[in-house]
Amino acid sequence: MIKQNGTYLVMGLLDTESIAYSIGKTIQKWGGTVIYTAQNERFKRLLLDPSLKDLPEEERRKIRVEFCDVTIEDDLKNLFANIGTLDGIVHSIAYCNPKTCLGDEFHTDAVDDIKLGFHISCASLGSVVRYAYPKMPNGGSVVTLTFDSRHAYAYYNWMSVNKAALEALVRGLARRHGKDYIRVNAVSAGPLVTKAASKIPGFGHLSETWNLISPIPWDANEDRQAVADAVVYLLGEYSKKITGQTLFVDGGASIVGGAIMDHERA
Numbered sequence: 001m002i003k004q005n006g007t008y009l010v011m012g013l014l015d016t017e018s019i020a021y022s023i024g025k026t027i028q029k030w031g032g033t034v035i036y037t038a039q040n041e042r043f044k045r046l047l048l049d050p051s052l053k054d055l056p057e058e059e060r061r062k063i064r065v066e067f068c069d070v071t072i073e074d075d076l077k078n079l080f081a082n083i084g085t086l087d088g089i090v091h092s093i094a095y096c097n098p099k100t101c102l103g104d105e106f107h108t109d110a111v112d113d114i115k116l117g118f119h120i121s122c123a124s125l126g127s128v129v130r131y132a133y134p135k136m137p138n139g140g141s142v143v144t145l146t147f148d149s150r151h152a153y154a155y156y157n158w159m160s161v162n163k164a165a166l167e168a169l170v171r172g173l174a175r176r177h178g179k180d181y182i183r184v185n186a187v188s189a190g191p192l193v194t195k196a197a198s199k200i201p202g203f204g205h206l207s208e209t210w211n212l213i214s215p216i217p218w219d220a221n222e223d224r225q226a227v228a229d230a231v232v233y234l235l236g237e238y239s240k241k242i243t244g245q246t247l248f249v250d251g252g253a254s255i256v257g258g259a260i261m262d263h264e265r266a
């Protein structure tokens with residue numbers, strides 16, 4: 001499926017609930033080597049702190065975690081200076097100030113927050129690929145994580161705008177890097193309980209919405225593995241002519257008009 005003994009950089013590990021963690025575990029299950037990144041040194045220390053017992057002890061000893069704040073050019077430079085050839089990259093990173101860019105009211109005058117949210121959640125994919133592509137001389141695959149930006153969901157406001165831009169960026173990067181045999185795609189996941197999700201005001205409403213609109217039942221606590229499996233598919237050989245796409249792994253919710261009726265339920 002993926003390249004045996006290939007090396008994959010998985011960016012955006014906060015804790016074991018992170019989608020990045022499930023993706024990393026799945027890459028390892030299929031025979032790949034994983035280098036994770038955390039946002040900064042403090043988050044890396046917390047992740048590896050034995051007293052917090054988030055990571056199993058055996059894994060803590062083996063795991064490779066670097067740190068990189070994607071808004072800091074020197075962090076990006078150092079990260080890529082310290083790693084060798086890569087076969088693929090996962091960008092599982094997003095942030096918007098929940099007080100200004102998410103929530104009950106769409107309108108905000110917090111333009112700096114809008115810019116920061118865009119930088120972290122969208123433009124950073126471009127920065128990562130700019131540093132990463134010389135590390136993939138034999139081609140490779142880049143996958144980012146998005147959330148359905150074709151519909152306007154309550155509370156998701158400016159993050160939805162960032163996700164739409166991220167999907168456009170995926171297409172632009174796919175076009176630019178075809179000649180390098182580097183593919184760039186996005187996986188659009190249904191709602192999953194993670195730290196980032198817990199910062200979205202009204203996240204519970206999104207999970208409830210999925211109960212109403214998803215033809216295949218969706219479990220916001222359990223379905224991260226389905227998302228990780230699709231990411232690994234896009235990283236690997238079986239998707240070798242797929243690039244510039246957004247693959248929905250959301251139980252089908254994004255194609256439904258109206259709600260699922262009782263007679264349609266599993």
Ligand SMILES: NC(=O)c1ccc[n+]([C@@H]2O[C@H](COP(=O)([O-])OP(=O)(O)OC[C@H]3O[C@@H](n4cnc5c(N)ncnc54)[C@H](O)[C@@H]3O)[C@@H](O)[C@H]2O)c1
Pocket residue numbers: 012013014015017018019020038039043068069070071091092093094095120145146147188189190191192193194195196197
């Ligand atoms: N959880 C969901 O419901 C859901 C659904 C669809 C898509 N996604 C997307 O999946 C991705 C991963 O999110 P998650 O749900 O696993 O949450 P998470 O909180 O575990 O991961 C988000 C990561 O982004 C990192 N990050 C934020 N600012 C950063 C910066 N400046 N530099 C580097 N890293 C930074 C955080 O440290 C964290 O590791 C995000 O792009 C998110 O939008 C999540």
